[in-house]
Amino acid sequence: MKKLFIRIGILILVVYAICQVVLMTMPFSWGNTRLNTKFDAYKENHEQYNTLLIGASTTYRHINPRAFDSIVNAQHPELNIKSFNFGIPANRTPQSMQMLYNLLKFDDTNIKYVVIDMSELTKMGADNLHKKEMLYWYNWSNIGDVMKASYESEKGINKFGVPILHAFSFGEKSLLFGNGPSVFMQHAGLNTEPLSVGPDKNGFYSLDQEMRDDPEGDLAARYSDLRTQDTIDYRTMRCKRLVEKYKDASKNPNKTMEDNLIDIINQCEKNNISVVIMLSQRLGERYEYLIPLFNQLPEKNRIGFQDPDAYPLLNLRENLFDLAHLNEDGAKIFTGIFADEWLHRLEMQDVIKPLPAPTVESDTLNLNPRTDGGNQ
Amino acid sequence: MIFNSLHFLIFLPAVIFLYFAIPYKWRWLLLLFASYYFYMCWKAEYAFLIVFSTTIDYYTANKMSRVKDKKGRLPYLMISLISNLGLLFSFKYFNFFNDSARAVFDSFDIFYNVPEFSLFLPVGISFYTFQALSYSIDVYRGDFKAEKNFGYFALFISYWPQLVAGPIERPGDLQPQLKQNFDFDYNRVKQGLIRILYGFFKKVVIADRLGLFVQEVYGQNDGHGGWIDPSFAHGGFAVVLATWLFAIQVYCDFGGYCDIAIGSAKIMGHNLTDNFKTPYFSKSIREFWERWHITLTVWVRDYLYIPLGGSRVSFGRLLFNNWFTLTIMGFWHGANWTYVMFGFIHGFFIVMSRVWDRYLPNLTLNKMLPNMKVFVGVVLMFWIFNLTCIPDIFFRSNSVGDAWNIIQSIFSADTTSYLIHNSAAKGAVPSVIEFWVSIACIALLLFTDYKLYTNKSVGIDVFVASKPFYARWSFYVVFLVIVTLFAYTSKSVFIYFAF
Numbered sequence: 001m002k003k004l005f006i007r008i009g010i011l012i013l014v015v016y017a018i019c020q021v022v023l024m025t026m027p028f029s030w031g032n033t034r035l036n037t038k039f040d041a042y043k044e045n046h047e048q049y050n051t052l053l054i055g056a057s058t059t060y061r062h063i064n065p066r067a068f069d070s071i072v073n074a075q076h077p078e079l080n081i082k083s084f085n086f087g088i089p090a091n092r093t094p095q096s097m098q099m100l101y102n103l104l105k106f107d108d109t110n111i112k113y114v115v116i117d118m119s120e121l122t123k124m125g126a127d128n129l130h131k132k133e134m135l136y137w138y139n140w141s142n143i144g145d146v147m148k149a150s151y152e153s154e155k156g157i158n159k160f161g162v163p164i165l166h167a168f169s170f171g172e173k174s175l176l177f178g179n180g181p182s183v184f185m186q187h188a189g190l191n192t193e194p195l196s197v198g199p200d201k202n203g204f205y206s207l208d209q210e211m212r213d214d215p216e217g218d219l220a221a222r223y224s225d226l227r228t229q230d231t232i233d234y235r236t237m238r239c240k241r242l243v244e245k246y247k248d249a250s251k252n253p254n255k256t257m258e259d260n261l262i263d264i265i266n267q268c269e270k271n272n273i274s275v276v277i278m279l280s281q282r283l284g285e286r287y288e289y290l291i292p293l294f295n296q297l298p299e300k301n302r303i304g305f306q307d308p309d310a311y312p313l314l315n316l317r318e319n320l321f322d323l324a325h326l327n328e329d330g331a332k333i334f335t336g337i338f339a340d341e342w343l344h345r346l347e348m349q350d351v352i353k354p355l356p357a358p359t360v361e362s363d364t365l366n367l368n369p370r371t372d373g374g375n376q
Numbered sequence: 377m378i379f380n381s382l383h384f385l386i387f388l389p390a391v392i393f394l395y396f397a398i399p400y401k402w403r404w405l406l407l408l409f410a411s412y413y414f415y416m417c418w419k420a421e422y423a424f425l426i427v428f429s430t431t432i433d434y435y436t437a438n439k440m441s442r443v444k445d446k447k448g449r450l451p452y453l454m455i456s457l458i459s460n461l462g463l464l465f466s467f468k469y470f471n472f473f474n475d476s477a478r479a480v481f482d483s484f485d486i487f488y489n490v491p492e493f494s495l496f497l498p499v500g501i502s503f504y505t506f507q508a509l510s511y512s513i514d515v516y517r518g519d520f521k522a523e524k525n526f527g528y529f530a531l532f533i534s535y536w537p538q539l540v541a542g543p544i545e546r547p548g549d550l551q552p553q554l555k556q557n558f559d560f561d562y563n564r565v566k567q568g569l570i571r572i573l574y575g576f577f578k579k580v581v582i583a584d585r586l587g588l589f590v591q592e593v594y595g596q597n598d599g600h601g602g603w604i605d606p607s608f609a610h611g612g613f614a615v616v617l618a619t620w621l622f623a624i625q626v627y628c629d630f631g632g633y634c635d636i637a638i639g640s641a642k643i644m645g646h647n648l649t650d651n652f653k654t655p656y657f658s659k660s661i662r663e664f665w666e667r668w669h670i671t672l673t674v675w676v677r678d679y680l681y682i683p684l685g686g687s688r689v690s691f692g693r694l695l696f697n698n699w700f701t702l703t704i705m706g707f708w709h710g711a712n713w714t715y716v717m718f719g720f721i722h723g724f725f726i727v728m729s730r731v732w733d734r735y736l737p738n739l740t741l742n743k744m745l746p747n748m749k750v751f752v753g754v755v756l757m758f759w760i761f762n763l764t765c766i767p768d769i770f771f772r773s774n775s776v777g778d779a780w781n782i783i784q785s786i787f788s789a790d791t792t793s794y795l796i797h798n799s800a801a802k803g804a805v806p807s808v809i810e811f812w813v814s815i816a817c818i819a820l821l822l823f824t825d826y827k828l829y830t831n832k833s834v835g836i837d838v839f840v841a842s843k844p845f846y847a848r849w850s851f852y853v854v855f856l857v858i859v860t861l862f863a864y865t866s867k868s869v870f871i872y873f874a875f
Binding site: 001003004008011014015018019022168175176177178179180181183184185188190 | 382396560562565566569809810813849852853856857858860861862863864865
């Protein structure tokens with residue numbers, strides 16, 4: 001039996017070495033066709049951009065950089081904001097951190113402002129295994145943090161199952177499991193999805209626009225099936241309940257992830273980059289985990305949209321595309337609210353001085369009925 | 377549990393480790409437990425069907441073994457036949473006959489109100505009931521002594537490597553092996569692992585990838601017991617190409633399953649029967665059936681074809697026997713007219729080949745071109761491959777109507793380019809890349825199978841193990857790297873699980 005184990009071990013090492021050679025000779029991949037496309041667009045004019053919006057679909061579909069820039073610059077022309085939306089569907093916070101690291105490595109001379117949309121921190125379902133995303137965002141440091149964070153989680157995450165999934169996923173990544181065709185695509189420069197960068201080429205691609213571009217795609221079904229008033233009411237009620245339950249949660253739920261987020265804030269501040277962590281409105285999933293963690297962040301570095309009562313417009317049926325996402329109208333409203341909140345955080349960070357009185361006439365700013373700062 | 381899952385990659389080493397770690401006398405219990413666990417991972421409550429079948433056959437076989445004359449054994453055989461076939465009928469064929477009866481009654485405007493059974497089809501029911509039947513019939517005939525130990529018998533019926541998709545083992549082949557004490561043998565384990573590796577190559581690299589293109593033309597299961605109809609948007613050579621690819625897909629899917637099953641059993645010392653022997657290198661339709669799903673063919677030959685008189689009957693009856701047994705084999709696959717048509721067409725081909733051999737014995741390519749053996753061989757193989765693709769159209773279609781539509785679409789405008797470039801348009805990888813990866817892997821499969829074919833169709837395990845060090849290790853590394861890099865990782869079950 002010993003002979004068998006030795007030979008199997010040798011064979012695995014040989015295969016591992018071959019896969020590593022393939023991985024090393026592969027051009028750098030963002031592991032995601034949408035992200036590749038966005039990076040290509042960003043690369044063309046990267047010296048213009050000074051603001052990065054990084055996150056999941058709630059960034060991708062909700063923040064229009066064109067509107068955001070005009071609202072912010074109208075109030076504070078000295079900021080001369082030019083932002084790029086790097087949101088991609090189902091992006092997790094560790095991925096966002098890795099993405100920021102890679103973007104700053106590419107060019108950190110112009111970047112002054114960074115927004116990171118906080119999402120499920122460590123959850124990785126079996127469906128996410130085998131994805132090309134593994135190719136770029138896993139490394140030894142990341143995998144260690146993610147596994148530690150998964151294990152530290154008190155609620156909502158299987159303490160053993162999730163680290164095991166990550167370990168398998170990391171092993172798959174090391175062996176490029178099932179990623180042979182992607183390697184070919186990467187070599188051939190085919191890992192892109194041209195429409196996904198949006199009509200303005202700034203990374204914002206509304207769900208309505210995508211549905212118009214692909215009327216027979218899955219989005220049409222999502223739009224018609226998931227947007228009933230009953231389901232919206234149920235979802236809003238559930239979110240309210242969870243927000244109420246966890247609004248005062250002060251116990252640190254996850255030291256590793258908190259340390260990582262704080263580290264990012266500090267590292268960026270050292271380089272004169274302002275960081276704001278955003279908690280978008282969600283379906284309520286992981287709120288028991290996300291809200292307490294969010295509460296640990298410095299107030300000047302966080303914006304929270306989790307409370308449906310604080311932002312009722314974002315929960316009206318006419319502004320929703322599906323249960324988790326806003327439509328074009330909703331995104332327009334959200335961009336306005338977000339710009340307002342973001343400027344408020346810059347004031348708190350002493351990046352800008354408060355304006356004596358509102359000077360912007362945009363309706364969207366008046367639509368924000370927030371009374372408590374949005375933070376829980 | 378399916379072989380191409382993480383679950384199985386943990387299950388297999390765990391069972392093998394325990395198998396060699398525990399004393400011989402407890403191994404049957406371990407394998408029995410593992411077999412039921414393996415099955416119950418799919419739908420636990422349906423394990424009672426196996427228990428039911430096992431109990432009935434154990435009881436009837438032991439009763440038969442105490443009766444000397446065949447006449448006295450007959451009632452017990454009938455109990456076994458009725459129980460097993462009744463199980464199969466209730467869970468697999470009832471709705472088919474019920475729907476067919478309803479259609480007939482409706483056509484005469486006669487009220488017919490027998491409700492449908494809304495039951496899941498138990499995975500592998502056709503395989504284990506046929507295995508149980510062969511046991512009862514062999515005991516009835518006196519070819520095999522009834523097993524006294526219920527545990528060993530239960531293991532024979534439920535032995536996990538071949539439980540859900542064969543090979544259908546005969547009691548005389550498998551049962552004695554289950555009682556033997558096999559020590560760990562490096563060479564045997566090595567051969568088992570080679571077989572498993574080749575099985576994974578066929579299943580996860582080729583079969584699952586080809587499914588992308590096949591489903592574009594033929595439609596697909598929606599994963600919830602329904603069916604997404606084909607758009608019939610494809611025509612011309614694209615339909616022919618999809619059918620060729622399906623023929624290779626089903627070979628790699630089922631053949632891959634059998635390789636993994638045979639390899640797993642071999643590690644533990646048990647030799648299962650080869651189910652496929654390079655079938656697409658057949659030069660006649662009869663040879664094809666000697667190489668394709670061999671255990672089913674032999675089962676039907678021994679328990680249906682020969683009792684019908686086999687070939688020792690008049691020529692007309694011989695033709696009927698051939699056609700009838702092939703049609704029944706088709707129907708064995710599933711309760712749908714498409715499978716009946718699959719068997720019917722194969723039966724028709726066999727009948728035609730027999731008629732040709734009898735009346736036009738000199739009008740064959742071999743005799744007309746005696747000096748061009750290689751060329752004739754290649755032409756015949758290609759011809760037979762294409763012939764077998766015709767019933768495959770019915771096999772893959774959701775209904776006979778769909779099959780006719782697909783056949784008609786061969787004669788419409790060609791859409792090959794669209795098929796190759798857009799089959800997986802919503803997937804992450806463009807289908808053109810998947811297509812060329814598929815073609816390269818099929819070429820490798822053909823090369824390997826050709827090597828096996830020219831070596832009297834030995835198993836890949838025996839063939840590779842007999843090669844020198846550098847050739848063996850080249851095989852290990854090349855195939856393991858290919859499986860690692862090119863495994864098609866979307867979840868997919870084996871096609872033959874449905875039978």
